[in-house]
Amino acid sequence: MPDRDAPAKILSPEAVRDWVSAQRSLGKQIGFTCGAFDLLHAGHVEYLAEARRRCDALLVAVNSDTSVRALKGELRPINPEQDRLAVVAALQAVDAVTLMAETRPAELIRLLQPDLYIKGGDYSAATLRSKPVVEAYGGHVLLIPIRSRTSTTAILERAALLQLHEKVPAARRSQPPRLVFLDRDGTLIRDVPFLHDPARVELLPGVLEGLQQLQDAGFTLVIVTNQQGIGLGYYSEADFIAVNQSLLRRLFPAGIRIARIYYCPHSLSDDCECRKPGKLLLERALDYFHASAGECFLIGDSIADCQAAAGAGCHAVLVASQAPPNAPCTHRADSFLGAVAWILSSPRLLT
Numbered sequence: 001m002p003d004r005d006a007p008a009k010i011l012s013p014e015a016v017r018d019w020v021s022a023q024r025s026l027g028k029q030i031g032f033t034c035g036a037f038d039l040l041h042a043g044h045v046e047y048l049a050e051a052r053r054r055c056d057a058l059l060v061a062v063n064s065d066t067s068v069r070a071l072k073g074e075l076r077p078i079n080p081e082q083d084r085l086a087v088v089a090a091l092q093a094v095d096a097v098t099l100m101a102e103t104r105p106a107e108l109i110r111l112l113q114p115d116l117y118i119k120g121g122d123y124s125a126a127t128l129r130s131k132p133v134v135e136a137y138g139g140h141v142l143l144i145p146i147r148s149r150t151s152t153t154a155i156l157e158r159a160a161l162l163q164l165h166e167k168v169p170a171a172r173r174s175q176p177p178r179l180v181f182l183d184r185d186g187t188l189i190r191d192v193p194f195l196h197d198p199a200r201v202e203l204l205p206g207v208l209e210g211l212q213q214l215q216d217a218g219f220t221l222v223i224v225t226n227q228q229g230i231g232l233g234y235y236s237e238a239d240f241i242a243v244n245q246s247l248l249r250r251l252f253p254a255g256i257r258i259a260r261i262y263y264c265p266h267s268l269s270d271d272c273e274c275r276k277p278g279k280l281l282l283e284r285a286l287d288y289f290h291a292s293a294g295e296c297f298l299i300g301d302s303i304a305d306c307q308a309a310a311g312a313g314c315h316a317v318l319v320a321s322q323a324p325p326n327a328p329c330t331h332r333a334d335s336f337l338g339a340v341a342w343i344l345s346s347p348r349l350l351t
């Protein structure tokens with residue numbers, strides 16, 4: 001059962017020092033452990049329960065988002081630090097939780113001087129980098145073997161494995177999917193230069209209704225987007241994904257599913273082949289879905305979108321009042337719904 005006092009267990013760097021002093025004045029033996037705790041699983045629960053059995057008060061330092069990224073790569077953590085703190089704090093075995101800005105705990109250990117520095121898994125005391133720090137003030141290192149085979153990595157691998165599988169119905173040969181490629185910025189959502197703030201995602205008029213119509217007509221929806229802000233270092237891939245999540249959250253309640261998102265993270269100077277007007281993003285999707293280019297459409301707001309579609313052999317519908325008259329598109333529409341209406345009435349669907 002979650003601990004009802006959980007929020008009170010989350011302590012600021014100042015409060016955690018007071019907490020340690022208070023526990024010490026009560027004569028309690030303080031245990032300290034740390035980790036990312038990104039996807040809390042049975043192994044974590046078992047480990048923290050065992051750690052608590054070895055001390056009188058257990059303090060857990062949870063790695064900050066920045067430190068998790070430094071340790072595990074740009075796309076981690078999956079869960080933000082405030083959520084990870086809340087989940088760890090909800091465990092009965094845990095007496096206090098604090099955020100750890102550093103990747104390694106040595107500094108925090110030196111500051112707080114817990115009686116026990118507890119570590120789980122396949123470390124050996126001899127190789128533990130914090131051991132000299134702990135022993136310098138008379139503390140002890142305690143290693144707890146992890147018996148559970150569960151790990152965050154194993155969970156992510158299993159999720160990725162499940163995504164790879166697709167059961168094909170035995171009854172009939174399915175038709176190749178028809179794709180509608182959707183440019184993101186300026187087509188689905190308001191164009192904000194170098195958008196990286198999920199709160200600034202704003203669906204453009206008619207997008208929700210138009211996507212519903214396309215989906216109801218059997219089209220598979222695929223986003224193709226240039227994100228040179230990543231290549232220029234203006235925002236991270238994690239920021240880009242957070243913006244996409246904000247967009248998808250607006251589409252899900254209407255039952256709209258984006259099948260895949262293809263993106264180019266490069267800047268102009270990278271001279272890549274994927275950046276629209278290049279056709280590589282679309283070709284990757286056509287390959288992935290085994291789709292026929294001539295049956296597929298793109299809705300975009302720029303000449304580059306149209307050139308990418310033309311290069312891949314798809315039909316381009318341009319939604320842009322400012323575009324030059326010679327834009328290489330199959331059709332021009334004055335609104336997103338207008339583009340959808342043209343696609344749905346296109347005689348090409350009959351071929």
Ligand SMILES: [Mg+2]
Binds near residue numbers: 183184186187300302
């Ligand atoms: Mg655009």
